[in-house]
Structures are given as structure tokens and as C-alpha cells.
Amino acid sequence: MGVSIQVDKLNAWFGKTQALYDIDMKVEANHATAVIGPSGCGKSTFVRCLNRMHETIPEARATGRVRIGELDVYNGTSATQIRRRIGMVFQKPNPFPTMSIYDNVAAGLKLNGFRDRHRLDEIVERSLQLSALWDEVKDFLKKKSGASLSGGQQQRLCIARALAVQPQVLLMDEPCSALDPISTGKIEELIFQLKESFTIVIVTHNMQQASRVAEFTGFFLLGKLIEFDKTEKIFTNPSDKRTEDYITGRFG
């Protein structure tokens, strides 16, 4: 099951440049939360702080408190432990090109020393079913490489890979921006189904997508969380003028 995420006074820097300012946010368990805002507003930095990917960049640092369920992300928990609980899907599908479809999905588990072959088969099948790819690839799981799939299939393969380690949270950083409308529709449908089992945070430039898939939406601007509310409220009657100006295309 998914868990809630509690963010308190989160600040992030790239060297001396501050990218996030005092972000407070409560992400509900088993819901999809969208993060929107113009380029450079800090939305990707925000999600990368949730699984401590931000600190992998030289001179990048973050302060504040992030709790994933009972886990305190920045206090007494290793980055590896965190990333086992949080799967991540990126803008551009990035399957391991030399690995088969099966090995792509199993990679995370194998890396963690998982050796039970029978159980591994089960998890790979379940993950591919969850990502709505199983029917399309089940006949050549070990024969074809991940790179041989279409863009949309590759992205669903990456989702299956993230799900295989059985995370509680799934972070998606513009997962559909490189996909055609049909593949985008499949991923959005998938997000809807995955909410039953995971908590989802999705960064998107596509406001229609945010309004279609997310129950809650946060609007970021210049590193600050300007408004956070139910998606319906944000897109029909936002409280802050800056949110309204952005979503109606008056700037950004």
C-alpha cells in the first residue's frame, strides 16, 4: 500500500543558488498529486528531494524534513533504503539497452541479491501486468531487449522496473512528455489504476494531464509552493492570482 508524504520547511540549493524555499506539503497516501509550474520553478528539484536524488548532483544540498510514511528521509535513513521505498520514472524512457525485457524488470531485485528464480518470474509478470505491458511482451520476454520496444512501451517497461522492487511511492517526472497521445493515454490510465497500490507524485508541464490524473495539485513558482489544493479547485477557481495567470497562459 502507498504511504503519505509529509514535507516540512524543505529548502534546496545548487551551490549558492537556492532552488526551493520552505516547502510544506502533505501528499495523501494512495492518491496522485501533480506538481506544475513553469520551467525552472523547482518542481523537478522538489521530487528529486523526496528520494534524495537531488544530492547526487555535485554541490547540491537540501535541508528540512521529509517523511515517507514513518521513514525520515533526511535523518537516520540511508539513500539506498529510501530509494527502495520510492520508485522513479523519468521524462525519457531509459531501459537498460543491452538487457532483455525480463532482465530490465528484474534488475533492481537482482541488484539487491534476490535469487529465487520462481519468485522472480512471478514478480516480473506481476510488475508487467501492473504496468499494462504484459500482454504485449509476454511472448518474447527474454528474447528481445528493452530498447527494441516503442517509446510508450519503453516507458511502461520503466514503470514495471520501478514497481518490481515493490515501492510505496512512485515519482514520475514528466513521464509522458516524449510520448504520443495513445501512449500518453495508456500511462494516464495506468496512473489511475496504480493509485490503489501506490502513492504517486507526478511532475507535468501538461495541465490537462494534471487535471485528468491527479486529485491534488501544487503550483510552484521561482522555487516556492504558491498554491496547493484539490486539483478541481486549482483548475477552476484558484485562490492565488499567480496560479490563475499561469494556468490560463497569461505567463510562463
Place this chain on the structure above:
Amino acid sequence: MRTRFQQGLDDLRTRLLRMGGLAEQAVDRACQAYIDRDLSRCHLVLEGESQINVAEREIDELAFDLLAMQQPMAVDLRFILAVTKINSDLERVGDQAVNIAERVMDLVELPKVDLPVDIPRMAAAVSAMVRRALESFIEGKAELAQAVLEMDNVVDRMRDEAFIMLVKAMNERPEVTRQALDALLVARNLERVADHATNISEDVIFWVRGADVRHNVGNDVAAQHESTDTH
């Protein structure tokens, strides 16, 4: 800034204002035709109806295109939804003006009689409601629209009084029944025009404040936004 989209919204606004002008003119002409028993004004109202109908279709088409092609959000989405509803109300206002004109055409065939009803006063109140509802749209000011909502009760009372007095007149003077019946129908038509002006005002409040105040629900929300009106 989405220039083409903004142009589309401006176009929609201009067209609705033009249609509002036609509907307002139709009501004024019909009322004046009743007061003066003027057939020529009746014909102008009937001829003007087709213009209103054409305008209604054009506005709906443009609104539909903007919804489909531009995926508007927030205040823009509320604006377009409000315009489509106001459009429909204005078309109905035009229909009511035609109904009044048709009553007048019946009435001029009959002898002129004194009736205990002040149709000109009621017509003035209703015209003012239509005018102010359209002003609230032009200005984007919810407080102007709110004032129209309060005027609706006054017109309702006028209609009730007219009903009582005219029924009494019909009982006491059966020879004026047809004239009294026409006056009663005109009063009802005017009251319906006032209802459409009320609907228009509610749609303006929805557009400006994002509050649904129909059926007296949401007035509290609207009141909270008193000072945040746009445009």
C-alpha cells in the same frame, strides 16, 4: 500570453454584448409598443428576432471552438461557460419580447380600457434589470450583478399585485376580460424577462468570483470575495 486565444475571448465578449444590445432593444420596443399601442414597433420586434437567433448560434459556435481548441482553465473556463448560459438567456429574453409584441397586436384590435395595473412601471423595472445585468457583464463586476438579484423580488411583487388586481377587474367588469388577460400575460412575460436578467447576473457572479449563487446557494462564498472582483 496566448494572443489568439485572447482574441477569441475578446470576440466572444463583443458578440455577446452585441446580442445583449439586441435583446435589450427588443424588450424596450415591445414595452413601448404596449404603452403606445404601436403596431410598427411590434413588427420591429418580430423582425429583430431572427437576428438574435443568428447571434445565439454564432456565439455558441465560437464558444464551442474555444473550448475544443484552446482548453481554457480557471477564469477563462468560467467566462466561456457563463457566456454560453447568458447567450441562452438573452435568446429567451428576445422570445419574451416577441410574446409581448404579439399580445400588443391582439390588444390594438380591442377598445382601449383603463386597467388597475401599472405595466409601464413594471416594464421600466425589468428594463433596468436587463441593462444592469449587461453592465455587470461589461464591467466584470459582481456587486453590480448582486444588485440585480435583489431587484428580482420587486418585480415578482409587481407581477403578484398585477395578477390580483386584474383578476378582480375581470370579475367586476367582464367586458374588459380580453384586455385584462393580455395585460396579465404581458406582466408574466416581463416577470420572465426579469428571471433571465437574474440568471445573467448569477452567471456574471460565477465568472468573476467562481461562486455558484443560483437558488440562493453560495451567497456566503460570494460575499467573501466582495473586494476581489476582476476587470
